[in-house]
C-alpha cells in the first residue's frame with residue numbers, strides 16, 4: 001500500500017509524496033533551461049556563472065518593480081537563456097583575445113537572432129523569445145538586432161540588458177580586468193536614458209546601494225541555485 005492512482009493521470013502516486021504533473025512539468029522546464037545554460041557556460045571559464053548572476057539581478061529588479069509571479073518566472077528563464085545563441089559562435093571568435101574584425105563582430109551580434117531561432121522550436125519557450133531576441137537593444141535605439149527605442153523594447157529585455165551589462169562590467173575577461181563596484185555603478189548612472197531604461201537603471205542602482213554585499217553574494221564560487 002502507500003500508493004494510490006491519480007484520477008487525472010492514472011499514474012500511481014505515493015501518498016507520502018503526491019505527484020503533481022503540473023509541478024513536474026514546471027520543474028522539468030526549468031531544468032531544461034538550466035541544462036541549456038550550463039552547456040553554453042561550459043565552453044568558456046570567463047563567462048561561467050554569468051547567466052545565473054544575470055538571472056538573480058533581473059529577478060531582484062522584477063520583484064522591486066512588483067511584477068507578478070509568472071512574469072518574474074519568465075524573466076528568470078529568459079535571463080538564464082539570454083546568450084544561448086552564442087552556442088552557434090565558433091570558439092575562435094568567442095574566445096578571441098585581440099580586437100574582432102568587422103566580420104567577426106557581425107557574427108557575435110547575430111547571437112540574439114540565433115537564440116530566438118533556437119527557442120522557437122520549443123513551444124513552451126515561446127514567451128521567452130522577445131527578451132532573448134531584444135536583450136542588446138539600447139534605450140536610445142542604437143542597439144541591435146532591430147534598433148528599437150525606449151519602451152518599445154520589451155520590458156524583460158530592458159531589465160536583462162541592465163543586469164547583463166552590470167555583470168559583464170564587474171567580471172574579468174581574458175582581455176581586461178573587472179571594473180570596481182563603484183565604477184560599474186557610475187557607469188549605470190551615466191548610461192541612464194542612453195543605453196538603459198532610466199527608471200529600471202535607477203531601481204537597480206537603489207538595490208545595489210542599499211545592499212552593497214548583494215552583488216558579491218552571487219559571485220562566490222560555491223554559489224549554487
Ligand SMILES: [Fe+2]
Pocket residue numbers: 082083111135136
Ligand atoms: Fe548577449
